[in-house]
Amino acid sequence: MAPRTVAPYFVLVTLIHVAAVASRFDVVAAKLPATVPTIVMIVQFPLILLSGYFESKLDYGPAPSGFPRWMLIKSRPVKFAFTFAFIYISCVALQTWDVSIGPINPTPPVEWPVAQRAAWFAMFTAGMFFPFYLAATSLLIPILRVLVRPIRDIPAAVACIIALGIGAGIGLVVFAAVTSAKLGAFIATVKQAFADNPALGIALTAISIFGPMLVGLVAGKRDS
Secondary structure (H helix, E strand, O other): OOHHHHHHHHHHHHHHHHHHHHOOOHHHHHHOOOOHHHHHHHHHHHHHHHHHHHHHOOOOOOOOOOOOHHHHOOOHHHHHHHHHHHHHHHHHHHHHHOOOEOOEOOOOOOOOOHHHHHHHHHHHOHHHHHHHHHHHHHHHHHHHHHHHHHHOOOOHHHHHHHHHHHHHHHHHHHHHHHOOOOHHHHHHHHHHHHHHOHHHHHHHHHHHHHHHHHHHHHHHHHHO
């Protein structure tokens, strides 16, 4: 499958991941409904696993031997989707554990003006795109290729559902660990988020997960 056939899927997923990254900026987070950050967390890993499935089906053309993986992915939408997914995961981890990468921390000092704090956050995220891209191609994509290998050759619709299920399970475990909470407490938070605003929770989750899946399926079907 040529990368251009599923480019609409990866463009849509990139926008979702970019929005997720923006939600980690505290000024933005303060204006969001309380349930939204939890829902954003929930949908990230299912989308990442779904992206891993579609990426595993792509044919980038002839690949010179000895080239690093980051040079072999010949699709900008694919690059952007996985990079911003990795940026989001990094932001959650670094903000939760209050650590920095060198002098950079995604959370700027609270006493700074909003514009200066926004510039700092943008520098850590979009401004460090290439290092995050290298990390995504060397860590995230190889892991995903291993995880989706058993489902690559089954019908696409079934494979997508399985990928979403695997991603949901991984997401619960990983984000429970990242947020330094027990799995039961995290699931309780998820349940409470949906209980507080079930319509918003169901709508956002359905649109964020199944919307991109349908785009990817339609694009892949058109190619085949």
